[in-house]
Amino acid sequence: MVNTLFLPELKEMLAENNTFELQEFCTALHPARTAEFMEGLEAGEAWKVLRHADLKLREEIFGYFPREKQVEVIESQDRAEVAELIADLPADDRVDLLHDVKTEVVEELLPLLPAHERREILRLREYPEDSAGGMMTTEVAMVDEEVSVRQAIDDLTRAAERLETIYYIYAVDHDQRLDGVVTARQLLTALKKPEMRVADLMETDLIYVEATADRNEVTNQVAKYDLHAIPVVDERRRLLGIITHDDVIDAVRQEATEEAQMSAAVEPLEEGYMQTSIVTLWWKRGVWLTVLFVTAMFTATALHHYEDQLSRWKWLVIFIPLIMGSGGNTGNQSATLIITAMTTGNVRLRDWRAIAWRELRVGLMLGGLLGVLGLILSWIQTRHEEQALKHRLWPLVVPLTLVLVVTCGAVSGSLLPLVFKRFGLDPSLMSNPFVAAISDILAIVIYMTVALTLLSAA
């Protein structure tokens, strides 16, 4: 996956210490591409190349390095030079990055940073990485709501260099409390009346989040209101920072990956699959496989309990995986539908009655479908079994079981995520093992009860 297209040339330039060509290389392309072409270099070599770019560009290219290389550069290169780079990184990325750097290195670097940046880092580090406070950047375009439009544009032009985005400009009062917002476009078109106060132009119906809000709330708000950026405030509505759309896109993608992994019973990976060590993979999967194994032990115990019946009617054994699978698959469908609907806000806790009623009906319909298939299948598989033919009602055992198991699977699969949510647990992580365990045991108990009832009656 390493782009080696320019690697020989780059190494040659480094060997010759060809300043002109290295400068040219740094400036010619989009910083993301430049970073891509440097993937084959070691941390020390990459840093040597970067020193030929000015600070602003150096920071941009560095921002596109893979996380491990960033950490390696920071930990291995000259502290003073690294500190200069760190001081210039966007405040939100910087904090995330320093989370991954060895603590002793961070402690050596902090005193080398300007006092303002140091305070900023210490403040942002207090918020969890997946809270609004952890996602935000503190470099936000804000103006005093009392100044004129002309003054506001002047102020902003001076600040523009430093800011990640100037699409929205936030208007604050003397206490830095967030009162309104204007777009860059509104400000520009208002230049016809340059003496107008920002307070008279601004939109006051504001969408914002508190610093303690969790990642999912942020992404939902931004998606719902189609925002370019969302302001983050403290509990007294003072403006702390903004979360920009690129961080939201990253967050949505990360969330999706984590949810997919959790619902497949994998503890979310912190790095890419290929970058995760074998031992970490083993651990993050083994934990949940063990939980699932323990729940499957209950199924084994249930089966043990019915051992005599199963050896009396041994053709019943054939259909165990099929019946358990049908119940489990249906439960898994229901759980996933409810979890995705909760993530996008389509379903809430208080809808549980409506959900149970829907799943009861869908479950009966799905059970009916599989019941018909089960009738055909059990006839094909069992029509020559003498044991079975002795009982008049035998063809009904598998279909009837399927209707009941599938319906129970649908209802329990849909309600479990809501139960976990209700008790503050993560529905995606918790539901699957429990849906599997409950539907498996239900399947065995229902199957055996139906079989005993019908076959004893006949």
Add this chain to the structure above:
Amino acid sequence: MVNTLFLPELKEMLAENNTFELQEFCTALHPARTAEFMEGLEAGEAWKVLRHADLKLREEIFGYFPREKQVEVIESQDRAEVAELIADLPADDRVDLLHDVKTEVVEELLPLLPAHERREILRLREYPEDSAGGMMTTEVAMVDEEVSVRQAIDDLTRAAERLETIYYIYAVDHDQRLDGVVTARQLLTALKKPEMRVADLMETDLIYVEATADRNEVTNQVAKYDLHAIPVVDERRRLLGIITHDDVIDAVRQEATEEAQMSAAVEPLEEGYMQTSIVTLWWKRGVWLTVLFVTAMFTATALHHYEDQLSRWKWLVIFIPLIMGSGGNTGNQSATLIITAMTTGNVRLRDWRAIAWRELRVGLMLGGLLGVLGLILSWIQTRHEEQALKHRLWPLVVPLTLVLVVTCGAVSGSLLPLVFKRFGLDPSLMSNPFVAAISDILAIVIYMTVALTLLSAA
């Protein structure tokens, strides 16, 4: 979920036809909030309220209505008034919306639209909804690369009203071929030299997508390069439109939901869970449950084949669900890890050897873990079974089976998504049923083979 806070007041205003208050209601809040408060109104009532907002605001509030209500309004209200609204909607949203409106209504509306908008709609309708062409808006800020900075700002200020975003301004040649990009900020700071040509200011290393590119490619590019918007070009690099970050966020979320549903064997829903009819839910789930059922039939056939052995050593039955479950869960973990890694570009087809080697090692380690648990469990469950105790090697059957089944599950689960990808099929949709089927049959065959070998040997 309907917000009924202002519903009585709204209905009263409508009954009184209170123009002033209705106008006030439309303008006071963020359009998304206004739309929220109107959720309890019928299409006709909602349209009556909207007529009190000016066209621009009307269009914005309408844009936040749920899709069904939008369609209802369009199909039921006065064609000429509706056409006026449609002419003003952003080009990309408009086409998506018209996809859902009855064909005969669309055909009545098209002649009422200005010729330019009509052509636009017909052109955009040609792209599939989840291609770059289907996602883009044609309202894009572009300037001739030969004009001066001052001229460019003048041109843009005049166009600003109509445009969805002016964060990026695209520079094109006389043939509308995309040559470069400047940000609004660069243009503003360049005002120091107003006579400079746009061509001398613009960035020429461009990231763009072709109109035929699929949604996943678009989201990957935007996420990789942290773009606010990505330009869409035809095969001759002529600028057709842009895809803005809000559409990318929507696309990423939709993609995540669809992938989660697919991997739970649900055909993706087109609407929210609560809006989907019971029959549609039944159908979208029933199809895949049937496929899974058919694959489970093979497992039943395999079990049928071993019926005599199973009735000879009936304690073997107890562990069938546990062994099949462990293999299936491990395979599911591997498949999900590979699918999410492919979505984010962390893993490619050509990495298959490295992946198989990783999964072989992780699989052996996981199998070892579960094997130890299986040893303990089978000892607890079987220690009083006379049949088992007759054989010296019986305690090894379950652990050894688990090691083999889990390892096979890990390797096959990781390779199947790659195989499907290789043949142009959707890995998320196809993998799970097949992983389940393959690992189930493997589990039975391995279990029986191990049992026969060890128990006959002893």
